[in-house]
Amino acid sequence: MRDLETDLEELRESYTSGKTKEASWRKSQLNGLLTLLKEKEKDIFNALEHDLGKHYAEAYRDEVGTLTKSVNLALSSLKDWMAVKKAKLPLPAFPSTAKVFPEPLGVVLIFSTWNFPFGLSLEPLIGAVAAGNAVVLKPSELAPASSSFLAASISTYLDKKAVKVIEGGQVVGEHLLGYKWDKIFFTGSTQVARAVLTAAVKHITPVTLELGGKSPAIFDSFSSSWDKEMVIKRVLGGKFGTCAGQACIGIDYILVQEGYAPTLVELLKNGTVKMFGENPRETKSMARIINKQHFSRLKNLLDDPSVKSCIVHGGGMDEHNLFIEPTILMNPPLEASIMTDEIFGPLLPIITLKKIEDSIGFINSRPKPLAIYAFTRNETLQKRIVSETSSGSVTFNDAVIQYAADTVPFGGVGESGFGSYHGKFSFDAFTHEKPVLSRAMISEFWFRFPPWNDNKLALTKKAYSFDYFGFVLVLLGLKK
C-alpha cells in the first residue's frame, strides 16, 4: 500500500497549497467532468452495458444525462454558492458585521456503489470539487468496467494531484477507512455503513450516509384511463425500468386497496408486456442482475413455497445470463424475506389492504424508507401521507424522478441514512459554513465585566432583553 500513502500525501499537499479553494480550479474540474461525459459517452455506455447490461438510453437517462445536468448547474451556480452570506444582527450588536464563509472541509472520501456506478460516483464528486475539496473516490469493485474506466478517465480529465480514484474491494475500503478524512460520503448498504461510521469515530469525521430500505408505492384508484395508463407506465418504469429494480429509490412493493387489486394486477401485467415485450430478455430493455451472489439472493426470495405460490406474472430466471424477468406477486406473507428485506431486484409484491388509508399505518410500522411513492389524486390522502409518515422523500404520481430534481435535498432519514445532496445540497455536504463576526473597537460596555454589582446586572438585563428605554433609565440612575 506504499502507493496509497504517497497518493494521500499528495492530496493533502494539494489541499494545503490552497489551489483547490480557487474558483478557477473548481471550474476547471467541473469543465473537465463535462468534457469527460461528452467525449467518453460511448465508453461509459459500453462500461454500463458490460457491468449491468444497461441499454444506452437507460444509461443516459439515469446517469450520463443527469450528471451532465448536475455539472452544468454547478458551473452556472458556483459563484452564488461560493458567495459570502451576510447575517442580520440585532441593534445592541452594532457596530458589528456578521458573515458566513463557505469553506471546503479538506480531503474527502467518497464510497460509491455498483448499481449506478457513474451517477453515484460523480454526483457526490461534483459537490466535493465545487466546494473546493481534494477527493478520493472509491468506486465499487462489483462494477469492474465502470470502476476501471473511472480510474483511467478521472486522472486524464481532472487534476490528478487533487482528485484520485482508488480501485478495490473490501480490503482497500477498510484500509482507506484507517486514514484521517475531513468527510466521508458513503452510498451503499446498512451493514457496510456501520463499519464506515465506526471507523469515522477515531478522527471525529462527519459522514453522509445514503442507504436504502423498502420504498413503498401506495396505489389509489383512478377513474380516467389517461391517468391509469400514465401512472402504470411510471410504476413500471420506477420498478423494472430502473436497473431492473436494483435501485435504492426503486419501488420495492405496492400497497393497494383489496377491491382494486385485480384491476391493478391486470394493468401491470399488460403494461409490462407492452413495455418490456413478451420476452424481456430478448428485447434488451431491462438491465440484468449484477452478479451470481445477488442473483442467488433474489432466487432464494422466491424459493420459499409460500412466496412462490403468490407469483401472478413472470418468475422466469436465467442464471447463466443473470437475467430475471419482471415478476409480480400477490400478497406474499409479510414475514417472508421478500417483505422484510430490501428486494433490490425485479420482483414486485402487491400487498392488499382493507382501506387505502391503512397504508399509512403499514408504512409507519416499518423502518423509514428512502422514498415513499403515492399514486393518487386524493388531496386529503396526500396531506395525510406527508404529515403522518416519515421518509427521505415523498413523490406523488411518479417514481424515481426526484433523483433528477436539484432544488430538493436527496437523502434518507432513520435507517435510510442521514445527510443529503444534489444541487446546492451537494455543495453544502462538503462545506463548512464558517461564521465570522467582526466588531469595531470603538468602546466597550463596561457592565459586561467585573467587579459585579447590582447596577451592572440591571443594565445587562435591560440590554439583553432589548429594552432600550429601560436601559437608558437605569443608566441615568432613574430605575433599578
Add this chain to the structure above:
Amino acid sequence: MAEDSETTKVFDAEAAASLMKDLRGSYASGKTRSYEWRVAQLKNMMKIVDDHEQDILDAIRADLCKPDQEAYIAEISIMKSSCMRALGELHRWMKPEKVKTSVTTFPSSAEIVSEPLGVILIIGAWNFPLLLSLDPAIGAIAAGNAVVLKPSELCPATSSLIAKLVGKYLDSSCVRVVEGAVAETSVLLEQKWDKIFFTGSGRVGRIVLAAAAKHLTPVTLELGGKCPVVVDSDINLPVAIKRIAGGKWTSNNGQACIAPDYVITTKDFAPKLIDALKHQLEAWYGKDPLESKDLAHIVNSHHFDRLLKLLDDDKVSGKIIHGGQRDKANLKFAPTILLDVPEDSMIMGEEIFGPLLPIFTNSSSDGPASNEPVKRFVPTVGTLFQTGSLFRRQRTTMVDKLEECFDMIISRGKPLAAYLFTNNKKLKEKFVKTVSAGGLVINDTVLHFAEKTLPFGGVGESGMGSYHGKFSYDNFSHRKSVLYKGFAGDSSARYPPYSDRKLKLLKALLSGSVIGVILALIGWS
C-alpha cells in the same frame, strides 16, 4: 412521582429501555407535532427561567462558585433569548418551503417539509450546566421531538434543579431528565435514538459516536479545541484587553469551549499587551484574586490537579509571569499568564480549559528536543514532519510577521473558535481565508455565541453539526422533499423499448431544452 423514581432507583438498562418505550409511544401519538404543544412547552421553558432565576443562580453558584452576573449573562439571558426567538419564529420555521422545479421534472411542484426526527438524547456539559442542557432542548422541542436530557453529574445542584423544574413545567410524557454519571449515560447510549446531541470533550464525544454508529444514529458534537487569539499592535488596546481578558476569565474562569486558550503576538508588542493584561486583572479581581468573589472556581479536584500538572513541567513553571496562586481546598485558581512556553509542552498539547493563558512571541529554543509531530492531524507522518521542521526553522522570526503564526494555529487542528485583533484589512482577510475553525471573531472574543443568526458549532476535531436560532430547529429536523408530479404527457423516451431516437429526445429533455419538452408534451415518440 415519575421524577422521584428516576432519581432514587438505579437507572439501569431495563430502565433505559422502558424510558425509550414510553417516549416512543408518546411520540407516535403525534402530540409533539402540533404547533400548540410546542408553543406550550417553550412558554413553560421560559417560565422555568423567569420564575426560578434565583434558584438557578444559586444552584450554579453552589456547583461552580460562578458569580451571579456571569451566570446571568452566560446562561439565563441566552436561554431567554433562545426561547423568545423560537416562540417568535416557530410559525415561520414550521412552514414548508416551496421550491422551484426545473424543466427536467416538468410538470411538477415541490416543497421541503421539516419534520421531527423522533426521540432525541441531549447530553449536557458541566461548565454552563443549565444552558448546555436546556438550550439544545429548546431546538429539539421547537422541532417537535420527544426529548431525554442528561445534565452533567459534575454539577449536582444544577442537575437536580433541572430534573425538578423540567418535571414540573414540561410535559413529562415527552420530555424527561435522567440524572447520573457514566453508568447511566452508558445505558442510555445503548438505546436507539433518532439523534444524539452531545456537548463535552473529544474523548467522550468519541464514545458517543461509537455507540451511535451501531444504530446509524446521526450525532451533533459540540466539542472544543485550543482557541487562539492573534493580537496585532495597531489596535485600541484598552478595549481589546477587556475583550480578551473578559473572554478568558469571565467565561467560567477559562473553563469554556470558546474561551481564548492561548495568545500570539509580536515580540515588540508583547510587553505592552502583558502590562495591560496585568493591570486589567488587578482592576477586576484585586491584588489577591483568590479573595475575589467575582472569579469562578475550578469545577472539581480532578480538573484542578489536571491544571496543576500543566504547570508542573520545569520548562513551563519558569515561564509564569503573572498569577499562579492557587487554593486547592477551595478549588480557587488565579488568572495566570505564561510567556513563551515550549510549543511541545503539555500545556500546548491539549485544551487548557482553565485560567492559564500562554502568550507566544517567540518560541523557546529547546532545539530538536521533541520533534514529535502532532500525529492526529494529518494522514501521514511524512507530510507533517515536513511542515513541522519547516516551522521550527522559522521559529525565531516566526511572529515578527503575524501571518506566519497562522501555520502554528493550523497545525493544531481546527478549533471551535479563533480570534484576531487588528485593524489591518489584509491581515483580517488572510486570517479569514487561512484559518479554519468553528467560527471566527475579529476584534472580540466569544461573542458569536450569543448571535442567534450565526450557526454555532465545530469543524474537524472541534465537532460536527451546529445550532442556535433556526440552526437548532434544523438540527433536530428532517428536511423531507415532497414532489408533486402532474399528469400531463410523459415523454415515451423515458420508457422501454429504447431506441436511438429516444436517446436524442432524452438528451433534449435532460438538458432542459424547451423545444424538447414541447415535443414530448405533444406526445411525439
